[in-house]
Amino acid sequence: xxxxxxxxxxxxxxxxxxxxxxxxxxxxxxxxxxxxxxxxxxxxxxxxxxxxxxxxxxxxxxxxxxxxxxxxxxxxxxxxxxxxxxxxxxxxxxxxxxxxxxxxxxxxxxxxxxxxxxxxxxxxxxxxxxxxxxxxxxxxxxxxxxxxxxxxxxxxxxxxxxxxxxxxxxxxxxxxxxxxxxxxxxxxxxxxxxxxxxxxxxxxxxxxxxxxxxxxxxxxxxxxxxxxxxxxxxxxxxxxxxxxxxxxxxxxxxxxxxxxxxxxxxxxxxxxxxxxxxxxxxxxxxxxxxxxxxxxxxxxxxxxxxxxxxxxxxxxxxxxxxxxxxxxxxxxxxxxxxxxxxxxxxxxxxxxxxxxxxxxxxxxxxxxxxxxxxxxxxxxxxxxxxxxxxxxxxxxxxxxxxxxxxxxxxxxxxxxxxxxxxxxxxxxxxxxxxxxxxxxxxxxxxxxxxxxxxxxxxxxxxxxxxxxxxxxxxxxxxxxxxxxxxxxxxxxxxxxxxxxxxxxxxxxxxxxxxxxxxxxxxxxxxxxxxxxxxxxxxxxxxxxxxxxxxxxxxxxxxxxxxxxxxxxxxxxxxxxxxxxxxxxxxxxxxxxxxxxxxxxxxxxxxxxxxxxxxxxxxxxxxxxxxxxxxxxxxxxxxxxxxxxxxxxxxxxxxxxxxxxxxxxxxxxxxxxxxxxxxxxxxxxxxxxxxxxxxxxxxxxxxxxxxxxxxxxxxxxxxxxxxxxxxxxxxxxxxxxxxxxxxxx
Numbered sequence: 098x099x100x101x102x103x104x105x106x107x108x109x110x111x112x113x114x115x116x117x118x119x120x121x122x123x124x125x126x127x128x129x130x131x132x133x134x135x136x137x138x139x140x141x142x143x144x145x146x147x148x149x150x151x152x153x154x155x156x157x158x159x160x161x162x163x164x165x166x167x168x169x170x171x172x173x174x175x176x177x178x179x180x181x182x183x184x185x186x187x188x189x190x191x192x193x194x195x196x197x198x199x200x201x202x203x204x205x206x207x208x209x210x211x212x213x214x215x216x217x218x219x220x221x222x223x224x225x226x227x228x229x230x231x232x233x234x235x236x237x238x239x240x241x242x243x244x245x246x247x248x249x250x251x252x253x254x255x256x257x258x259x260x261x262x263x264x265x266x267x268x269x270x271x272x273x274x275x276x277x278x279x280x281x282x283x284x285x286x287x288x289x290x291x292x293x294x295x296x297x298x299x300x301x302x303x304x305x306x307x308x309x310x311x312x313x314x315x316x317x318x319x320x321x322x323x324x325x326x327x328x329x330x331x332x333x334x335x336x337x338x339x340x341x342x343x344x345x346x347x348x349x350x351x352x353x354x355x356x357x358x359x360x361x362x363x364x365x366x367x368x369x370x371x372x373x374x375x376x377x378x379x380x381x382x383x384x385x386x387x388x389x390x391x392x393x394x395x396x397x398x399x400x401x402x403x404x405x406x407x408x409x410x411x412x413x414x415x416x417x418x419x420x421x422x423x424x425x426x427x428x429x430x431x432x433x434x435x436x437x438x439x440x441x442x443x444x445x446x447x448x449x450x451x452x453x454x455x456x457x458x459x460x461x462x463x464x465x466x467x468x469x470x471x472x473x474x475x476x477x478x479x480x481x482x483x484x485x486x487x488x489x490x491x492x493x494x495x496x497x498x499x500x501x502x503x504x505x506x507x508x509x510x511x512x513x514x515x516x517x518x519x520x521x522x523x524x525x526x527x528x529x530x531x532x533x534x535x536x537x538x539x540x541x542x543x544x545x546x547x548x549x550x551x552x553x554x555x556x557x558x559x560x561x562x563x564x565x566x567x568x569x570x571x572x573x574x575x576x577x578x579x580x581x582x583x584x585x586x587x588x589x590x591x592x593x594x595x596x597x598x599x600x601x602x603x604x605x606x607x608x609x610x611x612x613x614x615x616x617x618x619x620x621x622x623x624x625x626x627x628x629x630x631x632x633x634x635x636x637x638x639x640x641x642x643x644x645x646x647x648x649x650x651x652x653x654x655x656x657x658x659x660x661x662x663x664x665x666x667x668x669x670x671x672x673x674x675x676x677x678x679x680x681x682x683x684x685x686x687x688x689x690x691x692x693x694x695x696x697x698x699x700x701x702x703x704x705x706x707x708x709x710x711x712x713x714x715x716x717x718x719x720x721x722x723x724x725x726x727x728x729x730x731x732x733x734x735x736x737x738x739x740x741x742x743x744x745x746x747x748x749x750x751x752x753x754x755x756x757x758x759x760x761x762x763x764x765x766x767x768x769x770x771x772x773x774x775x776x777x778x779x780x781x782x783x784x785x786x787x788x789x790x791x792x793x794x795x796x797x798x799x800x801x802x803x804x805x806x807x808x809x810x811x812x813x814x815x816x817x818x819x820x821x822x823x824x825x826x827x828x829x830x831x832x833x834x835x836x837x838x839x840x841x
Contacts, residue, residue, distance in 0.1 A: 165381060166400070169406070173374050173378050174378035190291060193307075193312070197315035198278075198279065200348045200350060201344050206236050234258070237266055238259070240265070241258050243283065284318060285325035285327070286321075296367075298327070309359040313335075316341045320391070321391050321395075322383045323386070329379050339360055376447055377601070398608030399605055402605075403603065404444050404602065409436065413436065418451045424699075431455075431694055432451050433448055433450060434446065436685065439588040439591035439681060439684075441600065443599075462694060465580045466579055469578065469674075469692065471574045471677055472671075473573060474574070476572055479544065480529050481631050481635045483544055485631045486544070486548075492524050492750045494754060494782070495522075496535075496536070496539065496823050496834070497523045497533050497535050498832075501834075502835075502837075512534045512538045513534065514535060525638075526638050532666075532667065534573055538569045541572040542819060549571065550564050555626045560579060585598065591632075593742070594627035594628055595623040595624065600621075604616070628744065630742050630744040633739050636739040642655075653706045655678075655714075658718060660682070663681070663717060663721070667706075677690050680717055683737035684733040685733075756781060757778050759780055788827075789802075797827070
């Protein structure tokens with residue numbers, strides 16, 4: 098050993114002591130970190146799992162019915178659960194019920210431990226990247242959510258759902274979980290469990306369900322209110338059934354032939370009972386479900402005051418049924434009506450069909466939300482846009498002459514009037530009042546399709562989309578609309594240009610009286626989409642009986658006894674598949690429709706003064722009598738005449754040309770008209786000039802008239818906004834004119 102060995106040992110000893118101290122410090126820090134992390138996990142776990150239900154409680158369930166009332170507190174509909182529970186053992190449930198449910202909801206049910214990795218991954222992706230909390234729930238998780246947890250869509254609830262699902266899987270065998278699921282899951286309306294669902298929808302025991310019936314019921318559980326065949330959109334149930342059958346084929350539970358046979362099977366539903374205002378109540382239930390969730394709506398004991406006037410509703414239902422029965426010989430099978438209060442958007446009555454339980458006319462389909470062609474009832478929106486943009490006034494002469502519109506690459510579009518006649522120079526007031534088609538098409542050509550679609554959308558029409566899908570016939574009803582949207586759009590005219598979304602619910606409370614929502618009917622939030630001057634002028638035209646008397650007569654169903662202030666427009670499609678009447682005052686709006694659900698045509702006897710208008714007249718009188726007594730709101734008392742705003746001025750115009758007289762002594766016939774103050778008519782619209790006449794036929798000369806037959810005659814003429822010349826003093830009909838569209 099060298100002399101340096103003691104020194105080396107000393108150094109090694111010091112290093113060893115130092116390492117021990119460092120190790121001790123490191124271990125102390127690790128203990129603190131572990132303790133800190135443990136504490137954090139404890140707090141997080143406490144937050145997530147404090148008060149978490151016991152898995153054994155999954156078989157327990159409490160429910161309190163939700164009640165819908167009309168505006169005066171009369172019970173309309175009760176959504177309850179206790180009376181609709183019929184649990185049955187798994188062995189009695191048909192195999193196709195089990196297989197259909199597993200196929201559509203959780204195809205790996207018998208393989209996973211209560212959760213699906215792929216489903217959770219998909220849900221996590223949507224939560225992180227799409228900022229939308231979404232489930233990837235297995236049957237077990239759905240059972241836990243509906244039986245043990247609240248429907249809130251939060252991360253905390255999803256974590257609890259995950260943990261409880263695993264614990265339930267550990268506690269119960271798969272068949273028991275499936276049995277509990279099929280006996281507890283909501284199927285819509287008052288049905289909880291497959292037993293009660295089978296009784297409610299098909300009036301039979303679950304043991305007797307066919308593949309077609311089983312596949313339809315299995316499709317309901319994802320969104321029971323939305324997909325219910327007794328709901329606002331019964332067609333969704335059939336679409337969902339097709340998806341279930343497709344999944345069953347993919348999972349090899351059934352063959353494609355069996356699926357096709359089941360899909361084609363006619364389903365015979367049980368008759369619904371104790372339903373007042375059925376279409377309205379089921380739609381309100383759907384609205385509530387979107388806001389609060391199916392579980393709360395069906396079991397949470399909500400107390401809902403709606404906007405409905407049950408007395409008016411039952412009257413309207415009676416009138417629709419009565420008048421449609423009178424129209425059987427005119428091949429009319431169904432009718433509908435919607436009544437609103439324009440100032441607030443409140444729905445006072447909703448009749449979706451002549452009879453909710455009528456099997457022959459798909460009575461459960463709510464026509465108020467169906468897409469139908471409006472015919473001429475869409476014309477007021479077209480004229481409103483043209484007046485708003487200064488393209489016309491109410492006295493602008495429009496050429497109601499034989500006209501073909503030429504569009505590159507298409508056949509010429511040559512519209513005709515309902516009466517088969519041409520009326521020469523027709524001022525806008527009378528063109529709209531008498532619902533002439535050719536002037537309306539010329540006005541749409543002035544507006545442009547894109548501008549009109551954009552304007553109609555602002556007014557409340559949600560179904561007009563790409564302009565390339567339409568032509569100039571759009572102003573004659575060539576595009577589909579929903580009656581619901583038409584009520585919104587006409588409500589703008591009734592409400593002096595302010596758009597109010599339609600409202601069905603005034604107040605929502607829980608069963609203890611806590612107010613969850615309340616609508617301010619006195620100061621509703623509306624959006625101005627049209628200036629009040631245009632709304633007034635259109636409304637004034639539509640309530641002017643003189644302006645429509647040429648087409649409809651001086652005495653028709655468009656005149657409501659005791660209420661001359663009503664503005665009204667009819668609409669009948671060329672193929673006679675739809676017939677509408679929409680009328681309003683500032684107090685109330687009534688929309689009625691007649692037709693056939695399968696789009697078959699009615700007879701030629703149905704027109705603007707028959708069909709929907711007698712229904713409209715009777716309901717309109719009833720609602721106005723009540724409104725003007727202040728039944729719906731004290732501010733409605735008195736007549737609801739259109740109120741003339743300051744931006745509108747009244748002037749005398751020449752009745753032939755629509756222009757201002759040269760002076761007070763001018764010899765033109767005169768009439769009174771309203772105008773926007775910044776778009777007044779001009780003088781000298783009519784001038785005398787020489788025109789070429791075919792002296793043989795005494796018609797205006799055309800390009801085909803031989804030169805030797807042409808002679809010049811001097812006449813009073815005007816030109817409409819598209820430049821078409823109209824002869825005011827000619828004793829002969831006008832020749833056809835061609836208009837290139839789009840206009841240059």
